[in-house]
Every structure is written in C-alpha cells, then in structure tokens.
Amino acid sequence: SQTIHQWPATLVQPVGSPLSLECTVEGTSNPNLYWYRQAAGRGLQLLFYSVGIGQISSEVPQNLSASRPQDRQFILSSKKLLLSDSGFYLCALGGGWGKTQYFGPGTRLLVL
Amino acid sequence: AQSVTQPDIHITVSEGASLELRCNYSYGATPYLFWYVQSPGQGLQLLLKYFSGDTLVQGIKGFEAEFKRSQSSFNLRKPSVHWSDAAEYFCAVDPPNTGNQFYFGTGTSLTVIP
Numbered sequence: 001s002q003t004i005h006q007w008p009a010t011l012v013q014p015v016g017s018p019l020s021l022e023c024t025v026e027g028t029s030n031p032n033l034y035w036y037r038q039a040a041g042r043g044l045q046l047l048f049y050s051v052g053i054g055q056i057s058s059e060v061p062q063n064l065s066a067s068r069p070q071d072r073q074f075i076l077s078s079k080k081l082l083l084s085d086s087g088f089y090l091c092a093l094g095g096g097w098g099k100t101q102y103f104g105p106g107t108r109l110l111v112l
Numbered sequence: 113a114q115s116v117t118q119p120d121i122h123i124t125v126s127e128g129a130s131l132e133l134r135c136n137y138s139y140g141a142t143p144y145l146f147w148y149v150q151s152p153g154q155g156l157q158l159l160l161k162y163f164s165g166d167t168l169v170q171g172i173k174g175f176e177a178e179f180k181r182s183q184s185s186f187n188l189r190k191p192s193v194h195w196s197d198a199a200e201y202f203c204a205v206d207p208p209n210t211g212n213q214f215y216f217g218t219g220t221s222l223t224v225i226p
Contacts, residue, residue: 011165046214101146101206103148103155104155106153
C-alpha cells in the first residue's frame with residue numbers, strides 16, 4: 001500500500017531563515033506529487049505539483065520553491081522565510097486524472 | 113469561474129442526529145468528486161469518491177454522498193453522528209484536462225455536542 005512520509009512534523013523558524021521540508025512516498029512508482037499549504041482555519045492552497053523527476057509546476061508565485069530529485073522524493077524549500085509562510089504543509093500523491101489523491105501527515109511550520 | 117463551494121463554514125449537531133454537508137461545484141464538465149475528513153493536526157483522509165455510475169456512493173465511517181448532476185452538487189450525509197466525527201470536512205473536485213489537479217472547497221467544521 002502507498003505510504004507518505006513528511007519530515008519534520010513540526011518546525012519553528014525565525015523570519016529570514018531557510019526552509020527545507022521533505023516528502024517521501026513508498027509503495028508506488030512515478031506518482032504525481034503535490035505540495036499544499038493550509039493556513040490556520042482555512043482551506044487548502046496548491047503550491048506545487050510534479051509529474052516526474054525534475055518536473056515542477058508552480059501554482060502560486062511566492063518565495064517558496066520545490067524540487068523532485070528522485071521519483072519518490074519531493075522537497076519544499078525557501079531561502080528566506082516570511083511570517084506569512086506559517087501554516088500546515090501537506091504533501092499528496094496522485095496518479096493522474098481520475099485517481100485519488102492521498103495525503104501525508106503534514107508539517108506544521110511556525111515562522112516567528 | 114470554476115469553483116467548489118461549501119456554503120457552511122461551521123455546523124453543530126447533537127450526537128445521534130443526522131448530518132448533511134453541502135458541496136456545489138461549477139465546472140464545464142462533470143468532474144470526479146471526493147470528500148475528505150481532517151482531524152486537528154492531521155492530514156486528510158479520503159471518505160468517499162464518485163467517478164461514475166450509481167449516484168449514491170458509500171464511504172468509510174458510515175458516510176454516504178449523493179451526486180446530483182442537475183444541481184451540480186455532491187452532498188455528504190450520515191444518518192447518526194458520533195462524537196468522533198467532529199472534524200473538518202473538505203469537498204474536492206478533479207476536473208477533466210487539469211492533470212489531476214484537485215480543487216478544494218474551503219471546508220466545513222463539524223462540532224458534535226453530547
């Protein structure tokens with residue numbers, strides 16, 4: 001069965017510091033991978049998605065970036081965090097149109 | 113404009129009462145439809161999905177949803193709510209020709225009172 005790991009589970013970072021959140025998946029190959037952000041009390045915002053190694057599509061211009069160095073690894077990064085980057089970050093995997101998206105446990109990021 | 117609407121931001125029901133959470137979508141063609149549940153501090157768990165066929169679909173935890181094409185709706189129901197159902201519920205659509213990009217509603221927060 002498919003499993004999604006996200007690391008770390010919780011992170012507190014100062015404004016202006018760098019960020020690296022990792023998502024790894026198991027039990028599948030060549031998945032579509034997604035990064036979502038969920039601000040407190042709000043819905044999900046799609047940040048990036050990837051259909052393959054090195055292929056990244058950005059949905060929202062911002063100071064975040066994503067990379068997919070391996071088939072089952074998806075990384076969310078920032079060079080300098082902003083207060084507005086605080087939120088709950090969710091990684092998801094899917095398999096194309098008509099396929100269910102499955103979500104990881106999330107990373108809670110607090111920028112102070 | 114294409115959209116997914118969950119008109120109820122917050123709903124409170126008594127334990128044992130019935131529940132209906134509303135979801136409406138606006139897309140040119142019928143998308144695939146999903147309901148997810150999120151407990152505090154957790155990821156999203158799939159409750160059920162509609163792809164085609166029978167418009168009444170059964171999911172986990174005793175939930176069901178009905179697809180109504182004429183109303184562009186996919187409402188979630190449960191006959192008798194349990195205290196453990198308290199959570200955030202999200203409706204999502206996967207429209208055709210968008211490369212498996214889901215669009216989520218803003219969510220409905222459910223409180224269950226004894």
